[in-house]
Every structure is written in structure tokens, then in C-alpha cells.
Amino acid sequence: MKQFKYVIKDEQGIHxxxxxxxxxxxxxxxxxxxxxxDGKDADAKRIFGIMGLAAKCGxxxxxxxxxxxxxxxxxxxxxxxxxxx
Amino acid sequence: xxVLNGKGVFGxxxxxxxxxxxxxxxxxKRYHVEDADAEIARFxxxxxxxLVQLQELYNKALKEVGEANAxxxxxxxxxxxxxxxxxxxxxxxxxxxxxxxxxxxxxGDNFAEMFASMDDAYMKERSADVKDISERIISVLSNxxxxxxxxxxxxxxxxxxxxxxxxxxxxxxxxxxxxxxFGSSNSHTAILARTMNIPALISVxxxxxxxxxxxMAIADGFTGTVYLxxxxxxxxxxxxxxxxxxxxxxxxxxxxxxxNVTLDGKSINIYANIGNVSDVANVLQNDAGGVGxxxxxxxxxxxxxxxxxxxxxxxxxxxxxxMAGKKxxxxxxxxxxxxxxxxxxxxxxxNPALGYRAIRICLDRIDIFKxxxxxxxxxxxxxxxxxxxxxxxxxxxxxxxxxxxEEVKAELRDLGIPFDDCELxxxxxxxxxxxxxxxxxxxxxxxxxxxxxxxxxTLAIDRQxxxxxxxxxxxxxxxxxxxxxxxxxxxxNGIWMGICGELGADLELTETFLAMGIDxxxxxxxxxxxxxxxxxxxxxxxxxxxxLDRLK
Numbered sequence: 126m127k128q129f130k131y132v133i134k135d136e137q138g139i140h141x142x143x144x145x146x147x148x149x150x151x152x153x154x155x156x157x158x159x160x161x162x163d164g165k166d167a168d169a170k171r172i173f174g175i176m177g178l179a180a181k182c183g184x185x186x187x188x189x190x191x192x193x194x195x196x197x198x199x200x201x202x203x204x205x206x207x208x209x210x
Numbered sequence: 211x212x213v214l215n216g217k218g219v220f221g222x223x224x225x226x227x228x229x230x231x232x233x234x235x236x237x238x239k240r241y242h243v244e245d246a247d248a249e250i251a252r253f254x255x256x257x258x259x260x261l262v263q264l265q266e267l268y269n270k271a272l273k274e275v276g277e278a279n280a281x282x283x284x285x286x287x288x289x290x291x292x293x294x295x296x297x298x299x300x301x302x303x304x305x306x307x308x309x310x311x312x313x314x315x316x317x318g319d320n321f322a323e324m325f326a327s328m329d330d331a332y333m334k335e336r337s338a339d340v341k342d343i344s345e346r347i348i349s350v351l352s353n354x355x356x357x358x359x360x361x362x363x364x365x366x367x368x369x370x371x372x373x374x375x376x377x378x379x380x381x382x383x384x385x386x387x388x389x390x391x392f393g394s395s396n397s398h399t400a401i402l403a404r405t406m407n408i409p410a411l412i413s414v415x416x417x418x419x420x421x422x423x424x425x426m427a428i429a430d431g432f433t434g435t436v437y438l439x440x441x442x443x444x445x446x447x448x449x450x451x452x453x454x455x456x457x458x459x460x461x462x463x464x465x466x467x468x469x470n471v472t473l474d475g476k477s478i479n480i481y482a483n484i485g486n487v488s489d490v491a492n493v494l495q496n497d498a499g500g501v502g503x504x505x506x507x508x509x510x511x512x513x514x515x516x517x518x519x520x521x522x523x524x525x526x527x528x529x530x531x532x533m534a535g536k537k538x539x540x541x542x543x544x545x546x547x548x549x550x551x552x553x554x555x556x557x558x559x560x561n562p563a564l565g566y567r568a569i570r571i572c573l574d575r576i577d578i579f580k581x582x583x584x585x586x587x588x589x590x591x592x593x594x595x596x597x598x599x600x601x602x603x604x605x606x607x608x609x610x611x612x613x614x615x616e617e618v619k620a621e622l623r624d625l626g627i628p629f630d631d632c633e634l635x636x637x638x639x640x641x642x643x644x645x646x647x648x649x650x651x652x653x654x655x656x657x658x659x660x661x662x663x664x665x666x667x668t669l670a671i672d673r674q675x676x677x678x679x680x681x682x683x684x685x686x687x688x689x690x691x692x693x694x695x696x697x698x699x700x701x702x703n704g705i706w707m708g709i710c711g712e713l714g715a716d717l718e719l720t721e722t723f724l725a726m727g728i729d730x731x732x733x734x735x736x737x738x739x740x741x742x743x744x745x746x747x748x749x750x751x752x753x754x755x756x757x758l759d760r761l762k
Contacts, residue, residue, distance in 0.1 A: 136528060140332055141339070145285040172288045173295060173321060179330050 127190045127199035135210045138181035141172075143209050148172045150205045156192025158202065169202075211441045216389070216414030218434035219400040222459075223452035224387035224409050225445070228438075229365035230423045231372070238348065240312040249303050253310040256350040260290055263346065264375075271378045275405040282339070282374050289343050295321060311348050318344025342373040366429050370418060372399045382406060387429040389414050389436055407459070411436065458739075465739045465746075466497045472724060473749040479730040480738055480745070481537070483710060487525050490532045492735040497742075500537035502658065502732020503598075503710040504529060506582065507544055510551050516578065522585035530593025537594050539658070539710075539732075541637065542582055544568045544600040548674065563672065568601035573610055583618040587629040596633035598658055603642040608653045637710075639663035644692045651703035657696055658732070661711025665689050684713055690722065691761050697726045708732060720744045725754040 133139065139147070151158040151169040158169035162184055167174030169188070180186050188206070190198040243249045264287045271280035289295065295317060302313040318340055325337035364386045369376075371392040377399045388403050393412035403410035409431030416422075416436070428437040428448045432455075437444050471477045481502030482493040493501060509517045509525060530538050545551050546567020559565040572579035586597055599611055615634065622629055638644060639660035647657065665684045666673050673682055693709070700707035708730030713719060715733035720741065723731065733741055 136524065137332065141285045141336060142281050145281070145288045148288055168293070171292050171294050172285070173292045173324075176333065176336065177324060177328075179328055179333050181330070 127195040128187060129199060129203055130185055130187050131203065131206045131210075132185050133180055133182050133210050136182050138184070139175060139178070139186075139210060141176065144172050144175040146209060147175060147202075147205065150202060151198075153201065154190070154192075154194050154198035156190050156195045156198050158198060159189040159191075161187040161189070211444060212438040214414050214416050214436040214438060216411045216434045216436065218409070218411050218431040219393075220404045220408065220410040221432045222387070222407075222409030222455055223431065223448055224366050224429045225448060225452060226386045226427070227363070227365050228368050228389075228422050228425050228427045230418060230420065231367050231369035231376075238311050238315040239309075241309050243303070243307050243309055246304050246307055249310050250300055252351065253299060253303065253314070253347075256310065256347050257290060257296070259350040260343070260347045261287055263350070264290065264343075267375055267378055271402075274378070274382065275402055279402055279405050283378075286339065286343050286375070289339065290347065311351050314344050314347050314351070338371075338373060342375055345373075346375065366427055368416070368418065368422060374399055374402060377402045377406075382408070387411065387431065389416075389429050391416055391418060461739050461743065462496070465742050468742065468746065470499070470742050470745045472745055473747070474751045476724060476750050478724060478728065478745060479708070480741055481539070481708070481710075481730055481732040482735045482738060483732050484529075484735070487528045489735065490529055494532070496735045496738040498536075498735060498738050500539070500594075501529065501533060502539050502708060502730060504538060504540040505544065506540055506542060507549055510543060510545060511549065515553050516581070519581045519585045519588075522582060523588045526586055526589035526595065527592045530589050530595050533593055535594055537596060539596040539598050539635070540586060541598045541600055542569070542586075543572055543578070546571060563666070569599050569607060569611070570601065572599075573607065573614075576614060579614060580618055583615060584622065587618060587622055587632065588627055590630040590632050591628045595630070596635060596656070598635045598637060598656075600637040600660070601639060601663075602636045602650070603640050605646060605649050605653060608636060608650060612653070638696050638707075639667070639711075641668050641692065644696055647696045647699040648703065651699050651705050654705065656705055657700050657707040658730075659693055659696055659707070659709045659711060661689070661693075661709060661713035664692060664711070665713075668692060684716070685719065687761060689713075690719075693723075693728075694726050694758075694761055697728055701727060706730065715741060717741065717744050721748050721750065721753050722757045724748060724750045725757045 135143065148170055159166050160169045160175060160178065162178045162180050165178060167178050169175060188199065188202055190202070264283050268280050268283035271283055298317040298320070299313045302308060302316065303310060322337035322340040325333050325340060328334060364384050366387045366389060367380065367385055368389045371390050372388060377388070385408055387409040388399065389411045391414055393399060400410055400412065409429055411429055411431055411434050414436055426439055428440050428444065430448065430451070437448070440448065469477060470480050479499050481500045482496070482498035483503040484490065484493060484501055485505045486508050509522055526540060544567070545554065546556070546565060547562045550556070556566060586595060589595060602608060612634070619629070633655045635654050635656035635658060636643070636650060637660045638647060638657050640663070643650060644664070651657070661684065662673065665686070668688050669682065669686060671678050671682045697707055706729040709723065709728060710732040714731040715737045717740070724745070731741060
């Protein structure tokens, strides 16, 4: 299992479009990807779940990758978050 | 004539017949299905059809309103494919043996409810997206035809509300304006209307009845007013307003993307003056080369206490980012005189225009100044920010400012916070600054002349006093000589200079400014293209000597 934390810097937080992009990115990997905020977890491959977290600018989210390609997934998602959120 | 009031979300005047846009109301009936698997297959098939439709909409939107606005349909596709959503629908069909329409409608309501109950204005709005995709699946399931404009001539669309997909689906050539009873200015429909260049009005107080269909109306997107069965006089007035607006839009079309170059090849930068983050849209729409004056006062005037570093940082960053690498010149706090802020607790002054204001406050209350500078430097990492200081009268002041700037930079460096080396400049708005502009030019990287204050101080005329209007002459030779002196001193010392006061937009002086070699004019966003037109029609060489001789 691979885990990292990230603080949202985008002014609007994880709104619809980045949530959609995140789903796309997470789907590039076969491992299970979870995004958590304040003790609430959501499947990062499901857009409604991610949007339901209502992660805003300044919020810390925890990304957990669990499965065969977890290493690559964590790396890829971290880069994605830095670039888009 | 009946006047209906609402809110305009995109300017423009439309005159034409009303067309009532009615959503196809799907009365969702719940019925029992024997074969749940067959019903699930029916749903899967409808889901496929929906995705194809959304892809078509995405392509249409991409062509008509650009990628950023089209993205919503990509998001809709992902929503349709969301496993939570699909599982809920399939589960319902499986366990309750209900028809697919009912399962989709119920699931859609549940998800919409989840968004509606969220404590976030943006997320609340998303419940409309969920409803939109659910309705789309249902209409595919029931083989319904799409709603379209049922008219040969272009019409004003009147609707309860419009989903983004409905907005894009409409044939653009047949829509004069959008008028909705509900909706918000942040809705995608409002955004799409702006991009499609179609007047849009929301929250219009009207009962949608069939008898409105086909009646003559005028929709004014500037004021948010709809005139139903307009009288002659109103019709004439609005036709003129419409013609004027179209002329402006035509100008925009002709001049957008063009350079600010004179007939003899001299170029000048035309930037925009803004007073708020929300003005940036207007700046970009009018094709400004940058922001020449961002008045930071609004941050202080709109609050009941000192704005925090973080609040300021977010605003500066937002503007810098949205201007995407174009120059943004932010003026530090300029309050006092006619701009008073309660929580500063300033004493009443005999003569506020000559009193405790602008940089004088900042150099006295350094904590306030440093908070702003820190916010500015932090934001500099997100775009191209220049900082400009108002009401300068001496070299000593500038040196003191630079010392404080260095302290702020050192603090940020120690904290490991990234920032850029901002270009530093000063406002030239006092006769004192003009007279020592040769010395000031050695201290800073640019000058910007604030002509309103400079004229007032030079002519010793309070511009708020209507009795003096007759002798208040901003074209006074004294003022123009001052401007020329500043330009000459700036250029002799290798720095650039501009004008950000009202005079910058005065088309009678454009030739004179070009003759002086002024590098930049910063004006209200709406005046940019008119100024560009004037510049492009001027031959400076031909008039230069005559104009400058007049100032000797």
C-alpha cells in the first residue's frame, strides 16, 4: 500500500472538471485508489464519490493506492494533483 | 406594454418574438417488470445511447464555445458512467423489479439531493447536472425527440431554466436571447451564453404561460429588463441601443488581436484599469495587453477589518493567473482623501487631499504595508506582477519603500516561499514627483502618471467642486508639459512610463501622447478598442513637431 497527503491549492477546490480528470487518471491504473478527507473516504475512480467530499482550497486529502501498480499510481497521481489542483 | 425585471448575465439587446421553451415532462410511472435482466439490458443500451449524445454535444460545444466550456459534457459522460450511480440503478431494478425509467429517476433524485444538501454553493449547483443526465437517459429510454426551437425566424427563448446541454443543443442561429425565470449567474448556461455572445437574462419575474408564445418582446441583457409588447417609443429607443451595441461588437471583431501600431509603425501598449478581481473577464474580452492599474483598495473598502495576507494573496493570485503571463501592475493601498475606511480610525482632516493618505499611511503603519507586500510577492510566483506605489513626492520615500521591500523578500526567502522579482514603479501624481522625476527614474523601473490627481494638484482645483468645473482644464499646457517632462526624464534614464489616469483615454490627446513617446496607456476595459482604433489611424511623424511645439 502506498499513501501520500496533498493540500489542495486550486481556488475552487476539487470541482467537477478536475474531479473528472482525476477519475480519468485513476483509471489509468489497475490498483484500488482511495481519496480521503476528514475521515471520509471515496473511490477515486468514481466521480460522484470524489465530488461528495467537497474538498476545497486548503483542505488536505489523503490518497491511498493499493494493488499491483500502486507505486506507479501514487507517483502519477501525485504529479497530477500538483499540476491540476 | 408590460415591463418584466430580472438580472442580465450577458449584455446585448434582442428584439423579436418570444418562444416558450418547454422541457418534455416525463411523467415517470413505476411499473413492475418480470425480467429484471432484460430491463437492465435496456438500461445499458440507453446508457450507451446517452454517451453517444453527450459526445456529440461535446463536439458541438467544442466548436462553438471552446474546450473549457465543453468540458462539462465530458464531466456528464463520467457521471453517466459513475459506478455508484450505475450500481444504484441496477440494484434497484434487480431487487424491486422496477422499470429502468423509474430506477434512473429515483437514483438521479437521490444523487441530486446529496449535492443539494452540500454546504457549498458550487456543489449545490451540481445537482442540476445530475438531473440533466438522468433526464437524458430517461428520454433515450422512452425514445423521446429532442426539444428544439419550433420556428423559422430567430426568437427570444423563454424558459423556466435551461440545462447546459439544452443551451448548447439549441440552434444558435435561431436564438436572439435567453430569458429564464430561474438560474444563477454562475450557472453553465450563463457562462455559455457569454461565450456564444447571446444576450442572457435570468431570474425574470414572469409566469410562463402558453399565451406568451409568439408575442413581441425586447430583452435587454444590460439591464435585465424584458419589455413585452413594447410601445413605439421603447422600441425605437431599444433599436438604437441595439445598433450601438452591435457597432461596438463589430469594432471588437475588427480590432481584437490587432496590434496597437500607428500608420508609421510606432507602437504603444494599451492596458486596462481594474478595481476588482471580477473585472478581469472584461479585460480579456476587450483584448487588453495587460493590467496597467489594479487598484487594491477594494480589498480594504469591502471589509469591516483589515484584509488578511491570505485574503489579499488569493485576490492578487487570481488576477495574475487569469491574465496568464500578461503584465499586472498592482498599486498598493491608496486610501485617504475621498476614500475613507472606518477601521483605519483616521482623524478628521482639514484638507484630506493634501493629508494623510496612500503611501504616507503605509510608511507610517508599516505592519499594514508589509502585509500587503508579502501578499503581493507571494502572488508574484503565479504570474507577472509589477508593484506600483502611489502619492510619491521624494527620492527618500522611494528608498524607504525599497528597504521595506527588501525586508519582506528576505522574510519570504527565509520561509522558503517562492516569489518573483517584481518590477517596481511609482505613480507620478504630484508636481513634486514631476520636478524630481529625473532623480526618481534612477530608483525605479517604471513611472505611471495619475492624471486626475496630477491635474488637481497642478491647477490647485478640487475636481469634486462643481463650481470649478468651468476652469478645470485637463488639457492645460501646464499639465501637458508635466507629462512631457516625466516622459523625457524616464526615457533619458532608460525606464518606461505610462499614463493610468482618465486623460489616457482622451482621444483628443492620443496623438500628443504618441508624439511624446509614451510607452503605455491604461484605460477602462470598455475604452481599449476605441483607443486602439485611434492609434491605428494616427500618423505620428506627420503631426509630431506641430504638437510638441505647442507645448514649448
